Amino acid sequence: MGDYPSSSTDATAGGSGVTGRHARPAGNGVSPSSYEEPPIGGGGALPKKSRFSMETGFRSLSVGAGAMVLVIIVAIAIFLISKAIPALKDNTASFLTSEAWFPNDAQPKFGIAALAFGTLLSSVIALIVAVPIALGIALFLSHYAPKRLANPLGFVIDLLAAVPSVVFGLWGRDVFSVPVQDFSVWLNKYFSWIPLFGGDGPFGRSILLGSLVLAIMVLPIVTSLSREVFQQTPAMNEEAALALGATKWEMIRTAVLPYGKPGVLAAVMLGLGRALGETIALALTLGTVFSISFNLIQVGGNSIAANIANTFGEANDTGRGALIASGLVLFAITLVVNMAARAIIYRRREFRDSAA
C-alpha cells in the first residue's frame, strides 16, 4: 500500500477508508486504488459516501473467514483444556507416567503412558512398512510405468486414499486377521528368541495387525504426494545424468531422489500425522490392553484415538474428561508433527502448491 501515496484517505472528503485499503490483487495486476479519489479541495460536488460500503463489508467478511481458522485452532486447545482440567484434578495417579486407565472408578486412576506408547509404536511400524513400498510405487508410476498404465494406476491410488477408514478396519478385523495370525504363529515358532516376537499367545488382534492395516491406509497418501514430487524433477537433471552414462537407477539415485527429498520427507510426516490420528481402523483391530510392551504379535496394543472410540460409550463425567485429556495429548502430538511437515514444505517453495 505504500506504493500509492496519493490514495491516503481523507475522512472529511467522504472516503470511508475504501480507497486506501485496497491491497494489490493476485496476479500482477494494477491496483484500482485511486480511481475514485476525490479531487483535493474541490470535492464538494461529489455525492457523500455511506459509512458502510459493500467493499468494506465483503472485505471484512473474508478477513473474518480467514481468521476463523485461527479461532478454531485456538478454540480446540481452550475447550479441550477446560474440560480436561477437572478430570486431571481428580486423578489419583500421575497422568504422564501411569499405565493404568480406570477413569470411571470412585478413585479415578489413569495415565497416558501406555496409550501414547501404543500410538507411537503402531504409527512408526506402519511407516516403516509403508514408506519403502510407497516410494517404490511412486517411482514406478513416475519413471518406470508406460503412460497408459501410469495414469489409471495413479487414479486408482488416489481413489484408495478416499476409502473410509472404517472399511479398512472392518477388513482388517474380518479378513486380514487370519493371515496375520498365521504369520504371528509362524514368527513365534521360529523367532521367539527375538523379544518382539516372543510370548505364549494368544495371537491375532495385535500391534502387528493394527500397524499393517495402518500401513495399507497410509500407503496411498505417501504414494500420491511423492509421485507428484518425483514428477517435478527437472527433465534437464535427468537427461544430464543419462547423458553421462548413468543407468536408470543411477539416474534416479543421483537426480530424482535428491531433488525430491524434502517433498518425500514432508509426505512421510503427513502420513505419520494421519497414522497417529487414525481412530476407527485401530479401534477395530487392536487388542485393547493397557500396558507398555514391545511384543508385536500377542493380543494387545492400544492407541489414544482407538481408546477414545472404544471406551467413550461407558464413560462417566470424569471418564469423559480423561478421554478429552488424552485427546489433548494427541492434538499436541499431531500439531507438532504437522507443523514440522509444513515447515519443511514451506522451505522449498516449489513444493508448496503441489504437495498439499
Add this chain to the structure above:
Amino acid sequence: MSLLDKELSGVVMTADNIRTKKLPIAVNLGVLVGAFVVAAVVVLGLGIGNWVLVIALGWIFYLVGLLVAASRVEGRRAARNRAWQSLIYSACVLAILPLASVVWTLVSKGAGRLDGDFFGSSMNNIGARDANGGAYHAIIGTLEQVGIAALIAVPLGVLGAIYLVEYGRGAFATTVRFFVDVMTGVPSIVAGLFILSFWVLIVSPWFNGGQPRFSGFAASLALSVLMLPTIVRSTEEMLRLVPGPLREGAYALGVPQWKTILKIVVPTALPGIVTGVMLAIARAAGETAPVLLVAGGAAAINFDPFTGNQSSLALFVYQQAGDASKYAPARAWTAALTLVAIVLILTIAAKMLARRNSLSR
C-alpha cells in the same frame, strides 16, 4: 590406417559383440524357476512353512540370483539397475494384493444384504435373532449431517480462500495460510472431542433444560471443522490460477473489487472450486469418530438433526461390526459397500469435473 580399422587378432567384430552384453531372457527365466524350486525344496523339505513362505523366499532367491547372474554377464552397475527395477516392480505387486483383497471382500460380502429391505428400514426393534433390519436411518443421518456441514464449511472456506488470494498480505495472511495447512492434519477424533466439549457439553444444555444433548447438528459442526481446511486449500489453489488480466480488465471498467471477485474471479474458478468441495464432502461422509462422539448413534429413524441422537453410515458400519448378532457382519459389509459407493461416486465425479476444467497447472 586408423584405429577403427585395426583388427585385434582373433576378434571378429559383428553387430552382436560391439554392443554391451545383455542378460538373455532365457537366463532370467531360468533364475526365476530355479529360485522357486530351491525355495520350495528348502521350505517344504525342512517343513518350516507353507506356500506363502515358498513365494517369499523364492522371490528373495530370485533377486539375489538375478544380481549375481547379471553382474557376471552385464557388469556390476547394470546388475544393480536390474535388481532395483525388480524391487520397484515387486513393491507395486505387494501393494496391490491387500488393496485388491479389500475391494474383493467389499463386493463379495457386501452383496449379501443388498436388497430393498436394507435401504428401506431402520434398526428399530431389530433383535439379535432378526436377520432383517437396514440402514435407512443411517443413510438419512449421513445425508443430513454432511449436507449441513457443507452449508457451514463451503461459504466459510471459499471466503477464507478469497481472503488469502485477493486481500491477504503480510504476516497475518502467512499465519492463516500456515495454520490452514496444519489444520488439514487435525485428527477427526480431536475435532469430535472439540465439538463434544464445546457444543454438546457447554452450549447444548442451554436449549435442553440443562442436560447435554447429542444431535446430528453437532456431528455437522465436527465435520465442518474437518472440511474447512480442505476447502480453503483447494479453493485457494483454483483462485490463484485465475489470470491477472481478467481482474485488471474489470478494474479498468470501474468495477469495484468485491464485485470483480464475485462476478469475475469466482465464476472463472468455479469448476475447480466445486471439485474441491466434492472431495471434501466425500471425505467427511466417511468419518466415523466425530459422529460417534457427538451424535451418539441411534437405531430408529430421526429426521430432525437438531434434537435427539442420529446415526450415520460410517457409524452404522462400526456399530454393526461390534454387534454380537450373527447377522450383524452381513449388515456391516453391505453398509460399508454403500458407503464406499457413495464416496467413490463423489470422488470420481469430482475428478472428471477437474479434467474438464479449463484452468489447469
